[in-house]
Amino acid sequence: MNIGLFGGTFDPIHRGHLALARAARDSLKLSRILFVPANVPPHKQTQPLSAFAHRYAMIALATAQEKTYTPCLLEGPENCESPGRRKEKAEKPNYTIDTIKRLKQSLKKADRLFLLIGIDAFADIAKWHQAEALFRECEFVVASRPGFSLADVANALPASLRPRQEVTRPFHKQAATGDLVLSGVTIHLLDQVYQPVSSTAIREAVAAGKSLTRFMDPAVAEYIKKMGLYKGR
Secondary structure (H helix, E strand, C coil), X not given: CEEEEEEECCCCCCHHHHHHHXXXXXXXXXXXXXXXXXXXXXXXXXXXXXXXXXXXXXXXXXXXXXXXXXXXXXXXXXCCCXXXXXXXXXXXXXXXXXXXXXXHCCCCCCCEEEEEEEHHHHCCHHHCCCHHHHHHHCEEEEECCCCCEHHHHHHXXXXXXXXXXXXXXXXXHCECCEEEEECCEEEEEECCCCCCCCHHHHHHHHHCCXXXXXXXXXXXXXXXXXXXXXXXX
């Protein structure tokens, strides 16, 4: 099977996240996409505003109508059970490489794993924990957006995987679309996915008492209202 792993804080989940999931599913024929909220994200300047339980609940509401979407507790305070998994302290950062290795314990060798990520986050991929190992463990699905070139994508790679400048020079004139296959690296770039919506804009809308339905599934908007999330943030 082709399986997608979509991690993040999802604080909260919005239409931009779902657009990437749909595009990845349709383009790469993914049988399942796991939505994995981080309990302690290691790459965020600030920690999530909403508790893990709330963010997981919002993912469950947003994905309830899609059979291929599965909310997952891989990075929850209490890791979901899987063979050979050890208990970890809740305060330990959720490194993507650890999540992938735990997940692959339950997969078949023939399964292909795809990591879903936005291009802004991918721009910092070289700073991720054991970044080189990530490219050995899975293929990347990156949601592109205007203003990024293939050169930007190639130059964001960890130094050990980054091609020489003379190789990437022609990439500067090419938009970040299609597949980028280099030695030890496979990246699927999806264009026409980007939506101008962010979790920050949503939180600002909540604070201002504005409607949220243009940003997210109505069930998620209702949950935020009912639970009083993001008020005054």
